[in-house]
Amino acid sequence: MLSPQAKQKIDRELTKYPADQKQSAVMSALAIVQDEYGWLSSEVMDEVAQYLGMPQIAVYEVATFYNMYNLKPMGKSKITVCTNLPCALSGGVDAAEYLKKKLGVDWRETTADGNFTLVEGECMGACGDAPVLLVNNKRMCSFMSNEKLDKLIEELK
Amino acid sequence: MAEFAKTFDYGPDAIILKGLDGSNWRLKDYESRAGYAALKKILRDGLKPEDVIAEVKKSALRGRGGAGFPTGLKWSFMPRSFPGAKYLVCNSDEGEPGTFKDRDILRYNPHVLIEGMIIAAYAMGIAVGYNYIHGEIWSDYDRFEEALEEARAAGYLGEKILGTDFSFQLHAFHGFGAYICGEETALLESIEGKKGQPRFKPPFPASFGLYGKPTTINNTETFAAVPYIIREGGEAFLNLGKPNNGGTKLFSVSGNVARPGNYEVKLGTPFAKLLEMAGGMRGGRKIKGVIPGGSSMPVIKGDVMMSIDMDYDSIAKAGSMLGSGAVIVMDEDTCMVKAAERLAYFYFEESCGQCTPCREGTGWLYRIIHRIEHGLGRQEDLDLLLNLADQIQGRTICALGDAAAMPVRAFVKNYREEFEYHIAHKRCMVGPGGYSTRHVAESLAMAAE
Ligand SMILES: Cc1cc2nc3c(=O)[nH]c(=O)nc-3n(C[C@H](O)[C@H](O)[C@H](O)COP(=O)(O)O)c2cc1C
Ligand code: FES
Secondary structure, rough: OOHHHHHHHHHHHHHHOOOOHHHHHHHHHHEEEEEEEEOOOOHHHHHHHHHHOOHHHHHHHHHOHHHOEEEEOOOOEEEEEEEEEEOOOOOHHHHHHHHHHHHHHOOOOOOOOOEEEEEEEEEOOHHHHOOOOOOOEEEEEEEHHHHHHHHHHHHHO | HHOOOOOOOOOOOOOOOOOOOOOOOOHHHHHHHHOOOOHHHHHHHHHOOOHHHHHHHHHEEOOOOOOOOOOOOOOHHOOOOOOOOOOEEEEEEEOOOOOOHHHHHHHHOOHHHHHHHHHHHHHHHHHHHHHOOOOOOOHHHHHHHHHHHHHHHOOOEEOOOOOOOOOOOEEEEEEOHHHHHOHHHHHOOOOOOOOOOOOOOOOOOOOOOOOOOOOOOOEEOOOOHHHHHHHHOHHHHHHEOOOEEOOOOOEEEEOOOOOOOOEEEEEEEEEEHHHHHOOOOOOHEEEEEEEEEEEOOOOOEEHOOOOOOOOHHHHHHHHOOOOOOOOOOOOOEOOOOHHHHHHHHHHHHHHOOOHHHHHHHHHHHHHHHHHHHHOOOOOOOOHHHHHHHHOOOOOOOHHHHHHHHHHHHHHHHHHHHHHHHHHOOOOOOOOOOOOOOOOHHHHHHHHHH
């Protein structure tokens, strides 16, 4: 069941759209429930479908199309590092390699203690602050030197 | 965090980003910078919607999202006496690699965008608008929501704005990680709660847009230029730039420069000047190539670039496009094969999969450049790449196909000897690594100060 808090947040989103266009709230609804559960199981997606009066398949289509939805459980912290060209020219790939070595994982892998999942990201619209990374979709960290990466990992453990 | 360990020195000619320090983004700060004066002028003087559009036409403002389409003309396509709902949409999906200007508007001057959108809504008789914000910039989305609340509380947004009969509701929409949603019709699909797959055009959004209703879509920076145009006059804006290229433009300078960042300059400013504002080349190294308008645009050789002015027409004459204004600078230590490989991977990853030439072609482009980069290339690969680019470009529903094909073509054309060296010698011409990140540690230390 969707929690009352989640429903409340989804209801606020629904006020933005015409009454006959509830489907417009599906992306934010999925983001809201992902915050709660950490990932989107098909049960959770079905509840969203029911709540918004949409076919289940239409919800799966959205969840599988957009990169920031987690379709399986992630580590406690999902770290997305941008390695696109503008970032790569300013140390983005180096930062990613440093994290891989430090955490002992490759892209899309989770550390054995379940703390971290490392994901390769595309441009986050923050190329001037490279190296940049995103923690659990929401917290953007800029100018990530090795020292700052060490500190961040320590903090998130 | 080092969130604010950045420069707010946007340049002496800034108008949109003028006087910002990272903390003065609230309504009262904006009002002290003549904020909402343009809206008040329109409502007080009873300016007619046609007058507003005429002023925007006079300014020669061109769309800042990539295509450079004249804004006033776009606004005049909206059916004036359409009986049902019409929509206004702002494209803050900024995902074109190298582009990070709209984010500074959203977080440091959100009200200039809100005011610009209100004026646009007035000019086109629109009652509801959405701002589609890039998924990765969550805290900036939150701030924009907060700014909207401020504007509503002050009577600038909502029912009967400033006591007149004009009403306009504006909402924020959060993307969730799909480059293709920057394409305007994919963006509309996304707001409708679907996969972001572009629509066939025509019909254009002005006749069949959001929920099938007439819709106008502009980029964040385009809307943000509007208050100045109304306040100071279209003529004044035009005169900042040059004919057909009115106003200032935000350039996001990234790559091997000493001070990456946003710089707002008059259109027509020499590239050499812009480079100087960005601190020159990092470590004093030689400039090798520049992508002047975001990753989708053809790369230009460094020495050629040094004599080009930064405006739509000059860059087009040099064989590229001003695009989104993202200037990616590469120095002599950059392996152009590796650079092309990374961009090709991006388009492969982000193709929505709808059109076969793009879905399959972007994968082929990537795989071929990948094998050249990894010493497995064949002599005939370069012609194959160009042939593939031909098979993709112009044969897809949206311009993502072109965006994938054009850079490949330009990389091969301008740096053919590097590709050939890779194929013949199975290694890189510029040495290991492929990107010059040796001096990055220094820059990071500087940024942290
Ligand atoms: C693949 C692709 C990605 C795009 N991404 C963006 C974007 O991130 N931001 C943007 O404003 N326009 C983007 N555009 C251009 C939009 O389709 C549209 O032209 C623009 O938002 C119109 O606004 P303007 O006239 O103010 O420039 C993109 C186009 C394509 C084909
Ligand atoms: S390329 Fe990394 S944020 Fe843009």
